[in-house]
Amino acid sequence: VKTDTIPLKYGAHRTGNRNDAEMERWRDYGLGQFIHWGVYAIPGGHWEGKSYNGAAEWIRSWGGNGAPANWKETYDNLYKQFNPTDFDAKKWAKQAKAMGAKYLIFTTKHHDGFCLWPSKYTEYTIKNTPYKKDIVKQVVDAYNAEGIDVYLYFSIIDWNHPGYRSAAPKTEKDSLAYEDFKQFTKNQLLELLERYPTTKGFWFDGTWDQAWIKQAGFTDALEKELRKIHPGLIIGSRFRADENGKRHFDSNNKLMGDYEQGWERKLPASYDVVAGRDWDCVMTIPPNQWGYNSDWKSSYVKTASDLSQMLMQAVSMNGNLVINFGPDGKGNIRPEEGNIAQQLGQWVSQSGEAIYGTRYAGLPKPDYGYYTKKGQQLFLTVFNQPVNKVLRLAIPRDYADEPKQVTVAGKKLEVKRIDMGMDRDKNLYYDVILPNDFNPKQPYVITIDMEKAN
Ligand code: FHN
Structure with a gap:
């Protein structure tokens, strides 16, 4: 494959992998924890006896047959009930540590736009819930105290912001609204870095809309600015597209970001698929539920042994495995996840030398x-x-x-x-x-x- 044949203003910022200490630290993690938490944890995939047939954190998009009347309005008011009195960040962090997680990716804001930190740029935040207190801060502090690095998940999709668009704006009114939204997004990202300076990186999501893809100049400049403000910051390949709308890999096939962020609920079948690149795999425990879903009975639930095998599969090919947890509306990690954390942690604690700080061995995969x-x-x-x-x-x-x-x-x-x-x-x-x-x-x-x- 020829590279650099297409002149690009907003392509990849680098050829090849980063080789600084922060990125080496990232490579050494092996195992991470993902947490999806927000107001979607209250309905937990169900409302008034009806169940939503999708990922629980997407329940706001419920429509058509079976959807409760005025559901979106009801959803947008759920924050008034968000009072996770059982939430104890230290308990979560201790459990993650016992599982052997070296880093956490935490949802500061998912697609619904609800912020788990008291952002000064919107009223739709934790500050205006009965709970009031900054959740992101408690999580960052508690995990850092256990020696676990924290990465901030941030959804570009924001169903709550009036300027958010999914289609590329066509009218002047839409364009103005979207300009507002871009400024808002930038403000929030700068705000997060300022408030949580120990964060190691952003894990971006919801970047597939045409409106965002068309912003190559803006997103290129924003990425540079974030990196300048926060040296060492780690950002995956989901953040931005080049001027031809190419995502993850630019038009010259170069990785856009510090690691490939395309492995969601799946793993590369063999090393040649990811050869030479850094990558992570984010994995759900049920087939496709990230936020809390009260019903785990109707689908296959991965076992600790499924996950330990996935972990070794990932690490043996230079990837990190990040296992998702979805706490309930009160702030409890569900018992099934607690058991998995405990069982996996038990195995990881005796296998750590093969996991942490290790790399692809350069040998054919053995059958054993x-x-x-x-x-x-x-x-x-x-x-x-x-x-x-x-x-x-x-x-x-x-x-x-x-x-x-x-x-x-x-x-x-x-x-x-x-x-x-x-x-x-x-x-x-x-x-x-x-x-x-x-x-x-x-x-x-x-x-x-x-x-x-x-
Ligand atoms: O739509 C989201 C989904 O809810 C979840 O957050 C995952 C995590 O990687 N990302 C999106 C789908 O790619």
Whole structure:
């Protein structure tokens, strides 16, 4: 693919990955937590016995058959009932820490426009609820106190602002209104950076409308300004489009932002799909519910073991996995999510060396599980236990290192180079012998100390 063949004023700001300390820190996270919280947590996907057939945080867009009369009006007044008396940011942060999350992405404002901080640019904020107190601040402080970095989710779509448009404005009246909205958006972003200076980045969403896509000059300048005010700020590929309307990747196929932000509820099937790029994957626990939905019974709910496998799949291909939680209207994290956090955390705490600070190993994916590496150490997280208790590793002959010592949970394992295998011209084969009585109940990590091949 040829690059830079199309002259662009508002294309990518950089070729290749960032290599500063902040971005290295981002790469080391491995596991993150997403939280979707707002007034949509009150109806929880249901209202007066009727259930909404979509993602709970989208319930305001309910229309057609089954929708309650005047639903949008009712929704826009829900904030008057928002009083999450059980909310305890410290409790959330402790739970996230125990799960092993190194960063949090928190919804400051979702598509409905409701702000969880007392923004001075709108009345539709937490300040005007019975609860009153700044929720973003409590979350940022509590998570930071646990050593967890915070990223601010911000929806460009804002159904509450009179100037917001989805279609590109055609009339002068629309254009003026949209100019207002752009200024409002900018004001809010600057306000967030000023109020929460420890934030590491923005996680933008709701940027697919034609009205926003057409603002390449404005969004390009705004991104530069945000970065200037807040050095090190991390922004994904969802924020803006180039002048040809290209999103995520510009017209020359260069990534727009610091990491690819297109992996939502799905993971790349193999490394070549994302090769060389930074990326995150944001994952729901049910199929597609981000905000609180009171009914989790009618769909598949991922297990901690589904998620640990996704985590290793992501990390082994240089991605971070971010697992979403949707607290209820009172501020409680639902018990199902609490159990997952606890079970996953238990597994993560004993597998951390294969997760945190590791990178793609540069080896073909083994059938047993996933490789990650850190310096001269290679980790194999085994999800598929071989019945013969022999892990046969194929290391390409041109790989710089070869196994020196192999351990599991600190215990040394026998490893021998064998002279057979499917593809002997290409690979060297090593058998790692697991003790006969080694019957783990959970996936486990094999640590392989590598040394320079002769
Ligand atoms: O519409 C939203 C959705 O509600 C949720 O916030 C997800 C999270 O990535 N983003 C949008 C869909 O892409």
